[in-house]
Amino acid sequence: MYEYNKVYQELADILNDKDVEKIYKNFRGMQVNFPMRLYSRDSVKKEIAKQKGNIDIKDLAVQTGYSVYTIRRMVNELKDDNIIQ
Numbered sequence: 001m002y003e004y005n006k007v008y009q010e011l012a013d014i015l016n017d018k019d020v021e022k023i024y025k026n027f028r029g030m031q032v033n034f035p036m037r038l039y040s041r042d043s044v045k046k047e048i049a050k051q052k053g054n055i056d057i058k059d060l061a062v063q064t065g066y067s068v069y070t071i072r073r074m075v076n077e078l079k080d081d082n083i084i085q
Contacts, residue, residue, distance in 0.1 A: 037065040045074050053084035 004012055004020065012020045044064050048055055053075055061068045078084045 039064050041066075041074070044071070045078060048074055049078055049083050053078065 003009070008020055008024060011023060015023075044060070044066060048060070048071075055071075055075075057068055057071045057075070060066075061071050064071075066074075075084070
């Protein structure tokens, strides 16, 4: 059996061979950048709006990887847009 190149071996250590082959087939030759945050800003704002602003800001910051300051800014933006009160 062949050995993977370094980056593919790192993925194989985390995933399985089948998933590594999928990644290879779909992304080979590309440069891929993984953002620091898993969740998009828009999806976090939608969740804040869905909960009508009744959220634990610190808890949401921990869950999403955004700072407390950024979460507060999102809440204020939603208030300014009259989406929440």
